[in-house]
Amino acid sequence: MSETSHIRLYNPSLETERLILRKLRISDDRDIFEYAKVPEVSRYVTWEPHKSIEDARAFINWNLERYNKGEIGEWAIELKETGRVIGSIGFVELDKVNFCGTVGYALSKEYWGKGIMTEAVKRIIRFAFEEMGLNRVEAVHIPENEASGRVMQKAGMLYEGLLRQRMFAKGRFWDLKQYAILKNDVL
Numbered sequence: 151m152s153e154t155s156h157i158r159l160y161n162p163s164l165e166t167e168r169l170i171l172r173k174l175r176i177s178d179d180r181d182i183f184e185y186a187k188v189p190e191v192s193r194y195v196t197w198e199p200h201k202s203i204e205d206a207r208a209f210i211n212w213n214l215e216r217y218n219k220g221e222i223g224e225w226a227i228e229l230k231e232t233g234r235v236i237g238s239i240g241f242v243e244l245d246k247v248n249f250c251g252t253v254g255y256a257l258s259k260e261y262w263g264k265g266i267m268t269e270a271v272k273r274i275i276r277f278a279f280e281e282m283g284l285n286r287v288e289a290v291h292i293p294e295n296e297a298s299g300r301v302m303q304k305a306g307m308l309y310e311g312l313l314r315q316r317m318f319a320k321g322r323f324w325d326l327k328q329y330a331i332l333k334n335d336v337l
Contacts, residue, residue: 156249156283157244157246157249157282157283157284158281158282158283159220159221159222159244159282160220160222161173161217161222161223161224161225162277162281164225164273164274164277165273166269166270166272166273167269168229168230168231168266168269169227169228169229169230169266169269169270169273170228170230171225171226171227171228171239171270171273171274172225172226172228173213173217173223173225173226174209174210174213174214174223174224174225174226174235174238175210175226176207176210176211176214178206178210178226178235179203179206179207179210180203180206181234181235181236182200182206182209182210182226182235182238183200183202183203183205183206184258185236185237185256185257185258185259185260186199186200186205186206186209186256187199187200187201188258188259190259191256191257191258191259192256193295194291194292194294194295194298195254195256195319196317196319196320198320209224222240222241222244222282223240224238224239224240225238225239225240225270225274226238227239227255227257227266227270229261229266236257236258236260236261236266237255237256237257237258237261237266237267237270238255238256239253239254239255239256239267239270239271239274240253240254240255240274241253241254241278242254248285248286249283249284249285249286250284250285250286250287250288251278251282251284251286251287251288252287252288252289252290253271253274253275253278253287253288253289254289255267255270255271255301262297263297265304267301268301268304268305271289271301271302271305272305272306274287275287275305275306275331275336276336279333279336279337280337284333285332285333286330286331286332286333287307287330287331288307288328288329288330289302289307289328289329289330290313290316290317290326290327290328290329291326291327291329292324292325292326292327293312293325293326293327299327299329302329303329305331306331306335306336307329307330307331308329308330308331308335309327309328309329310328310329310330311327311328312325312326312327312328313325313326313327313328
């Protein structure tokens with residue numbers, strides 16, 4: 151593996167026991183706004199709570215542009231039971247040269263603590279190794295957000311260390327805890 155052309159960038163629909171991970175659609179705007187407007191949902195991420203349905207549409211349109219350019223975008227996390235979009239997951243960074251992707255996610259507060267995000271992360275990891283051709287999948291979280299760290303651990307990722315003041319967001323520097331899983335760890 152010496153060429154980045156081996157990395158496949160696309161967003162197919164993926165299934166788990168309770169979820170459908172699929173491309174975002176404009177019609178998802180209300181569902182996304184409902185969870186993204188809640189301050190606790192955006193507390194530990196780089197984006198601010200959505201103030202209007204237009205914020206949700208802007209997020210969707212940004213992803214539609216990515217899909218159209220042949221880039222990988224976010225997946226909507228749709229709950230099979232209800233057909234509602236309750237979150238999103240995707241690669242916030244993709245290092246094609248080194249076959250490495252960094253996963254990021256957000257989930258409706260209503261569904262925290264139910265294993266939903268662990269289920270979604272495990273499916274994205276499987277897709278990254280089996281279909282995209284990645285060798286390493288990473289994730290980071292702010293130390294105060296230990297629930298996200300537990301998701302990473304339950305998805306099979308190993309803690310690698312603290313990245314001091316690695317991210318600047320919301321007017322300040324943040325430490326990040328780094329987790330990762332390798333293709334060799336699971337396949």
